[in-house]
Amino acid sequence: MPELPEVETIVRDLQKNIQGDVIVDFWSDWKKSLKNISFSKFKKEIQGIKILEIKRIGKNIFLNLSNKKTIYIHLKMTGHLLIKTKKKKNKYFEEKVNQYIHHIWFLCSVNCQQKKRQRKIKKNDYDKTLAFSDLRKFAKIKLIDTSKIENLSEIKNLGTDVNSKEFTLKNFLKLLERKPQSLIGNILMNQKVMAGIGNIYRSEILFDAKISPFRKVKDLSAKEKKNIYKSIKKIIQKAIQKRGTSDSDYRDTQGRKGNFHNYLRVYHKEGEKCWRCPGRIVRDKIGQRSVFWCKECQK
Numbered sequence: 001m002p003e004l005p006e007v008e009t010i011v012r013d014l015q016k017n018i019q020g021d022v023i024v025d026f027w028s029d030w031k032k033s034l035k036n037i038s039f040s041k042f043k044k045e046i047q048g049i050k051i052l053e054i055k056r057i058g059k060n061i062f063l064n065l066s067n068k069k070t071i072y073i074h075l076k077m078t079g080h081l082l083i084k085t086k087k088k089k090n091k092y093f094e095e096k097v098n099q100y101i102h103h104i105w106f107l108c109s110v111n112c113q114q115k116k117r118q119r120k121i122k123k124n125d126y127d128k129t130l131a132f133s134d135l136r137k138f139a140k141i142k143l144i145d146t147s148k149i150e151n152l153s154e155i156k157n158l159g160t161d162v163n164s165k166e167f168t169l170k171n172f173l174k175l176l177e178r179k180p181q182s183l184i185g186n187i188l189m190n191q192k193v194m195a196g197i198g199n200i201y202r203s204e205i206l207f208d209a210k211i212s213p214f215r216k217v218k219d220l221s222a223k224e225k226k227n228i229y230k231s232i233k234k235i236i237q238k239a240i241q242k243r244g245t246s247d248s249d250y251r252d253t254q255g256r257k258g259n260f261h262n263y264l265r266v267y268h269k270e271g272e273k274c275w276r277c278p279g280r281i282v283r284d285k286i287g288q289r290s291v292f293w294c295k296e297c298q299k
C-alpha cells in the first residue's frame with residue numbers, strides 16, 4: 001500500500017502538472033469506486049470546472065475545484081494516478097502494472113484553454129488525461145464540499161501528519177504519552193496517533209534509530225524517543241526525495257517505480273546479513289503485519 005512518501009510524490013507531480021487544468025470529461029468502468037455520488041452526477045458536477053489546487057493529508061489526496069467542490073481520492077492497495085499527454089509517448093505506460101485503468105479525467109491544460117478562449121471548451125478539447133490504474137479496485141473516490149474536508153470521516157480521526165509543520169519533537173513526545181503501553185512498532189503505524197507511516201517505513205525508521213519494534217513506549221528513554229523522532233524525519237524525507245518505494249504496484253504519475261528500494265536496509269530482507277552488524281535480519285509479526293529488524297543491533 002502506498003505510504004506517505006509515495007502519496008506525497010504523486011501529489012507533487014499533480015501540483016506541477018494538472019493544477020489550473022479544466023476537467024472536460026470523465027469516464028469510468030468501475031463506478032463502485034464513487035462512494036458518495038452517482039457516476040452521472042459526479043460527471044455533471046466536475047465538467048467544465050478548473051482544478052485549483054492539490055493537497056495531501058496523510059495518505060489522502062484532495063483536488064480542490066473552482067466550484068468549491070473537492071475530489072477526494074484514496075489509492076488503497078494498488079491505486080496509482082498517471083498523467084498522460086496526447087502527444088508524448090511513454091514506454092512505462094505499456095507495462096502491465098499501469099494498464100488497469102478504471103477511471104479517466106480528460107483535461108484541458110492552461111495552454112489548451114488559451115487556444116480555445118474564443119469559444120466554450122467542449123468535451124473533445126482535452127490535451128491530457130489523468131488515468132487511475134487500480135488492479136484490485138479498492139480505491140475510493142468522493143465528491144465533497146471543499147469547506148467540509150475536515151469533517152470527512154477519513155480525516156476526522158487522523159493523527160498528526162508526520163511530514164507536516166505540526167509534527168515537532170514536542171508534539172511527537174505528547175503523542176507517545178497517549179499510549180504508554182503500546183509497542184513502539186505499533187504506535188508508529190497507528191494512523192489515529194500519527195499519519196503516514198506504514199509497513200515499509202516503520203521497519204526502516206526503527207532500524208535507523210536502533211530500537212527494537214517490541215519495546216513498550218513507557219520503557220523508552222528520552223534520548224531513544226528523540227532518536228526515533230529524528231529517524232522518522234530522516235527516512236520520510238529521504239523516501240520523498242527518492243520518489244517512494246515500489247514494493248508492489250506503486251508507480252509515479254509517469255508510470256515509473258520509486259527509487260527508495262535502493263536504500264531499504266531491513267524491509268523484505270529477512271535472512272540477509274545486517275547492513276550495520278554481523279547479525280541477520282528477521283521477520284516478525286506485530287498484530288497482522290510483518291516487521292523486519294535486527295535483534296543484534298536494535299535494542
Ligand SMILES: [Zn+2]
Nearest residue numbers: 274277294297
Ligand atoms: Zn544489526
